Amino acid sequence: MPNSDMPQTRQHCYAYPHPAVTTDVVLFTIRQRTLSVLLIQRGTPPCQGMWALPGGFLEIDEDLETCAKRELYEETGIEGVYLEQLYTFGDPQRDPRERVISVTYFALSQSDNLSPKAASDAALADWFSMNELPQLAFDHAKIIQLARTRLLSKLGYSTIAFQMLPEYFTLSQLQSVYEILLDENLDKRNFRKGILARNIIKETGEYSRLGNHRPAKTYQVVNPSQVEIIK
Structure with missing residues (x-):
């Protein structure tokens, strides 16, 4: 007979493939009287060398907001900022690696509290004026514009x-x-x-x-x- 004290493992068989899930964070602040956003330069493929939002893949045992906070901290060293869920982006072609759905967040803080330091798979981390954004990886330009629209609507x-x-x-x-x-x-x-x-x-x-x-x-x-x- 099976030992009732042993942990039971549940096995599932799914008829459909599972997409991957990521979180991405749009962190706004005001620097030199300009609305600015924090970007990281990707250190790994795809889009290696391009600027992108801090973010990454959801771990199997964590919730979405925890993932967003973890990725923001791992890639930029920033934590303790206001965070609010923005939108879910799910275009099948948005990531060349696989089917990836991104649950996005936007964050706000005063600039005096922020000293970004690139880490993890981010080669660099820096601030960019909303008026002078570089070419961005994936669909991150669309994410940033939606975040700005949401911010203005909530004012x-x-x-x-x-x-x-x-x-x-x-x-x-x-x-x-x-x-x-x-x-x-x-x-x-x-x-x-x-x-x-x-x-x-x-x-x-x-x-x-x-x-x-x-x-x-x-x-x-x-x-x-x-x-x-x-x-």
Whole structure:
């Protein structure tokens, strides 16, 4: 008789081939007053030497978000950033190796927290302005554009922009982030009135001096640990 204490192995027989699954991460930040994205230079085939998003294959025993965080850290050394699932890309021809489905994420952080260092199968890791992207591997150009569209759409109804700010910030710094992301100038009075009316930030009681300007009040997000939906 079989030993009931021995672990049982389940065997499956499938009639259809299984596609591979990857995760790819679009990490945005603001550098030199420009929306920028983190790319890695591929050190292995296919597309060796081309720039691409950090990402890689899902391990059999991990969930998708864990995979995205692991690949981002392994290839760039970056961790602890805000991460949100974006979209699933499944064109049968998107990867020359095999049938690969990519579950993509976009991430946000302020640039002061980020010092990318290439590792794993990434030869290099560097920031690129959204206005000066190189030719990208696979369908990663399409992924980045969708991530930017999602980011812009969430500006109007969520606190997502605060992920690109330090813990304490001035209203001028906050307006600058919105203007860079929207690529337009905003009326100072109307912007401040709208932000303060939403009760999503609070005064810290401290002041910050920027350049030769007089000290400005500093604020912080009421709920900094999450991105909230606002009206």
